[in-house]
Amino acid sequence: MIKIALDAMGGDFAPAETVRGAVLAAQNNPDITILLVGTPDALEKEFASVGAKPKNIEIIASSQTVEMSESPVDAIRRKPDSSLFKSINLVKSGEASAIISAGNTGAAVAGATMILGFLPNVKRPGIAIPVPAKNGVCYVIDAGANIYCNPLHLLQYGIMASVYCQQAKNIPNPRVGVLNIGEEDSKGNELVKQTIELFRKTKLNFVGSVEGRGIFESLCEVVVCEGFVGNVLLKTVEGLAEFILQSIFAQAENYGKDSANAEMIKKILGKLKERTDYAEYGGAPLLGLNGIVIISHGRSNAKAVANAIKVAAESSRHNLPEEINKGLNEVQQHISWMDILKSWRATRK
Numbered sequence: 555m556i557k558i559a560l561d562a563m564g565g566d567f568a569p570a571e572t573v574r575g576a577v578l579a580a581q582n583n584p585d586i587t588i589l590l591v592g593t594p595d596a597l598e599k600e601f602a603s604v605g606a607k608p609k610n611i612e613i614i615a616s617s618q619t620v621e622m623s624e625s626p627v628d629a630i631r632r633k634p635d636s637s638l639f640k641s642i643n644l645v646k647s648g649e650a651s652a653i654i655s656a657g658n659t660g661a662a663v664a665g666a667t668m669i670l671g672f673l674p675n676v677k678r679p680g681i682a683i684p685v686p687a688k689n690g691v692c693y694v695i696d697a698g699a700n701i702y703c704n705p706l707h708l709l710q711y712g713i714m715a716s717v718y719c720q721q722a723k724n725i726p727n728p729r730v731g732v733l734n735i736g737e738e739d740s741k742g743n744e745l746v747k748q749t750i751e752l753f754r755k756t757k758l759n760f761v762g763s764v765e766g767r768g769i770f771e772s773l774c775e776v777v778v779c780e781g782f783v784g785n786v787l788l789k790t791v792e793g794l795a796e797f798i799l800q801s802i803f804a805q806a807e808n809y810g811k812d813s814a815n816a817e818m819i820k821k822i823l824g825k826l827k828e829r830t831d832y833a834e835y836g837g838a839p840l841l842g843l844n845g846i847v848i849i850s851h852g853r854s855n856a857k858a859v860a861n862a863i864k865v866a867a868e869s870s871r872h873n874l875p876e877e878i879n880k881g882l883n884e885v886q887q888h889i890s891w892m893d894i895l896k897s898w899r900a901t902r903k
Contacts, residue, residue, distance in 0.1 A: 555587050556870045558863055559650035562592030563619040563637040564657020566853050569593075572656070573600035575859020580608040582860070586867050589614050589650055591637045616640045622852060626660040630668065638662060642669045645845040652846035652866035654837060656854040662847070663699050663840060670845040673879050675886065678703070679842035680711040680781070681849055682718060683788055684835045689772035691835070693719065694733075696778075698785035699840060705749040708732070708778050709756070710882065714841040715776040716758060717881035721872040722839075722865070729774035731764030733783065739763055745780065756885050836861025839869060846874055 562572045569592055576588045590597060591614040601607045618636040620629045633639065638657055644650040646669050655662045667679060680696035695711040696703075712730045719728040732749050734742040739750050739762055746763075753760045761774050766787065769777055779787070836858055837850035846869045850862045 555585060556652075556867050557587045557589055557644075557650045558866045558870070559589045559591055559614075559641040559644040559653045560859070560863065561638045561641045561653070561655035561657055561662075562590045562597055563616070564655040564662075565850070565859075566622070566656075567855060568656065569596050569600055571854060571856045572859050573597060574604055574856035575854070575863070576611055577601075577604055577608060578856055578860040579863035580610045583863070583867065584610060586610060586863065587612065588863065589641075589644060591616050591641045591644070593617070593619070593637075614640065614644070620658050620661045622658050624658055624661065626658065626664040629658065629661040630665055639665050639669070642666050642845075642847075645847075646670055651870040652848060654848040654850060654859070654862045654866055656837075656850035656852055656859065656862075659698065659849055659852075662849055666840060666843055666845070666847045670843045670847070673842055673844055673875055673882070675879075675882055676710060676714075676842040678707045678710070679840050680707075680714065681784075681838050681840050682711075682715045682776075683784070683838045685769055685788075685791060687770050687772040690775075691723075692769045692772065692775060692777055694769065694777045694779065694784050694787060695841070696781040696784050697788050697838065698781045701780060701782040701785075703745065703780040705745065705752050708745075708749040708780065709752045709886075710842065712753060712758060712760075712776060712778045713756075713881050713885045714878050715778070717878045718839060718841060718869075718874065719775050721874060721877045722868045725775055727759050728776055729759045729761045730776040730778065731761045731768065731774040733769075733777050733779035733787075734763035734765065737763050737765060737768075749778070758885060833858035834861065836863070836865045839865070839874070841874075841878060844875060846870055 562569045576590055588611045594615050597613055616637040618633040620636045620638045641653045642665050645653050678700040681699045682693040682695040683697040684691045685694050693715050695715045716728045719725040734746050764773055837848040840847040848862050848866045
């Protein structure tokens with residue numbers, strides 16, 4: 555039986571939507587036990603509004619909540635009994651195989667890093683965000699866990715996300731690219747150039763430089779970048795998608811009021827909205843830690859929470875940390891210490 559720890563108090567709509575999402579996931583996945591971590595009175599109140607608590611949901615009491623605006627360092631220091639840190643500790647103790655939180659991302663990353671620790675040889679964890687693309691999904695890593703990177707960090711991001719695609723998403727030989735300002739390897743800053751040089755020494759399915767538009771053209775399944783760039787990219791894509799969809803829906807409403815095609819227009823737009831809805835993807839794995847951590851959108855609704863539980867279960871079934879460790883050992887044997895030293899120095903000129 556897979557056990558998933560869910561930070562029930564984390565997120566803009568918690569605990570109402572986290573409870574509803576847990577119930578939905580529990581009903582659809584009887585082989586999963588969900589450990590709902592939060593304030594018991596608040597959780598029981600939500601169960602009273604949605605019906606009986608499924609047998610495969612257990613409530614784990616916590617007395618504190620990490621707020622979205624809190625400093626991660628302050629939260630770690632002052633709130634050891636928070637729903638977030640208690641959920642992470644359940645993974646640390648082996649009582650759960652994964653933890654999900656839609657709460658304070660900085661606190662989740664800092665807490666998971668401190669409590670669970672890195673896998674052997676991993677230098678920095680990375681968040682792999684699924685971005686809708688022409689022929690499926692492209693995973694952008696890192697989306698904000700680490701904004702100060704060197705080429706070895708980016709190489710490891712590519713390896714870890716590649717393993718994730720193979721194991722949890724059944725993509726046999728995922729293509730990996732480095733986000734760049736052009737398609738030629740000669741373009742970009744020193745960090746990008748040295749990262750490309752490292753990737754060329756591996757046996758990964760490396761496609762070279764990928765421009766931002768290449769993500770949506772399905773040129774690869776994994777795109778690697780430093781966390782600052784990845785987070786800006788993510789927020790820009792998210793905002794642009796919402797703006798375009800809202801604008802199209804507004805125009806369609808006016809055009810379709812007296813049109814026989816109104817229902818067809820709404821159906822087409824509905825499918826487009828579904829593809830770009832973060833709730834469809836549930837959450838993003840924080841890769842590189844000695845445990846499975848899924849970071850969900852702060853605005854996660856019940857559907858997003860249920861899908862995040864599905865992502866966590868997929869990762870658990872494939873023992874993702876162990877597979878990532880194998881992948882790192884296999885790929886990095888082709889990288890010498892001189893290569894690493896050269897790339898490290900190059901980023902500090």
